[in-house]
Amino acid sequence: MKNSIDSALHDRFTEPVRDALWGHIYLTPELEKITRTAAFVRLHRIAQLGPVSFCYPGATHTRAAHSIGVYHLARRLLSVLCDRGASGWLSFSGIRSALCAALLHDAGHFPYAHSLKELPLLSHEELSGRLILSPEVSSLILGAGGDPAVCAAIVDCGIDAKGDAEILFYRKLLSGCLDPDKLDYLNRDARYCGVPYGAQDIDFILSMLYPHKERGVDIDRRGIPSVEAILFSKYMMYRSVYWHHSVRCATAMVKKPLLAGLIEGCLKPHDLYDLSDAGLFSLMSRMAGEGHRQFEIGLRACNGQFFSLAAEFPFDSRPCTALNGIMTRPFYENQLASALSSESGVAVDENELIIDVPESFSFETDLFIREKNCTFNESTSFFAGKMMDSCVKTLRIVRIFIDRSVYEGRETLISTALERVIDPVLSCPSPI
Secondary structure (H helix, E strand, O other): HHHHHHHHHHOOOOEEEEEOOEEEEEHHHHHHHOOHHHHHHHHHHHHHOHHHHHOOOOOOOEEEHHHHHHHHHHHHHHHHHHHEEEEEEEOOHHHHHHHHHHEEEEOOOOOOOOOOOOOOOHHHHHHHHHHHOOHHHHHHHHHHOOOOHHHHHOOOOOOOOOOOOOHHHHHHHOOOOHHHHHHHHHHHHHHHHHOOOOOHHHHHHOOOOOEOOOOOOEOOOOHHHOOOOOOOOOHHHHHHHHHHHHHHHHHHHHHHHHHHHHHHOOOHHHHHHHHHHHHHHHOOOOOOOHHOHHHHHHHHOOOOOOOEEEEEHHHHOOHHHHHHHHHHHHHHHHHHHHHHHHOOOOOOOOHHHEOOOOOOOOOOOOEEEEEOEEHHOOOOOOOOOOOHHHHHHHHEEEEEEEHHHHHOHHHHHHHHHHHHHHHHHHOOOOOO
């Protein structure tokens, strides 16, 4: 069995890819063929961070580069864990399936970063699973020594793993506090944005990890500072990069017309699958040309012509609960535009105003510390317990953006009027 595991991780990894972050990354010839499929090549045409490049011009790296980086770290992680006992419950086919899953985990990802994430669409994980099971890709996974069904089940947790312990183990590895996805994107995004927050000591982190059949990985107590560094990096990247107010504005400007199109029926969910960034812009241009004027908002965002920030406040400081569901946003935007027009005397159309609400999220802190016999969240770390809740509250800022042509020159008038009408509007019951 040990020889079989060694073979899965080390035999015939002869095809080099030069990566700016990790140096030489080696694939087998069969894995290299997967990177030439249409499903993977599309990722070369999707910028990892979408509109972030308007704020950080160096952030032009792609989802393809990230995916290869995740594969690289997954292989390194599995090598460490197998040397420390995981080989006792893993298989050659399972490991190769997990490597393929790491490489293809974003195969179904939407364009323009996370602009489409909240829309009523299939999740990108489900779309990735479907692509993995497509004839072209599944045949190559089989050739690489993996099982397409296992690979899809690792990526898409909606697929019933039927209690398969090996699949559940790989799922734990690819989604958690120290997963290869997070370790790559924090480092890669920080590198290309030119900010110092995301860099992690990967060699040290891997040396502190130990396999656990049910939990995935446990960490040595000496690795606690590394976990703290990752949590702080994630916090700072969200605060300064991912949820920068201009990035939130661009994302909201693209999301608004797409949601309207889906509600009206002029767009169907399948219209938004398998698109590149350019494909999304082309779709919005075509829709605008067909008379759907709301899509002009999205095109303006793609050209860097952002709305102005008119107001912002913490999510928990106002009656914002109804805004949690994206389907309620058009109603409240309409109500707010009407109330603002009446209060300020400035005509504001619902297509000239956007309410942006970052989705609810959490910091993964359930990593088990071996010597302390407790999870990180239960430890004495500075980031344990309520500290993470405070970080989330600090990040989750509701913002109201207004078309510059309406807002500029009237900033004080509109901001004052907004302050008076926001709470009454948000207190109105939604019809949905």
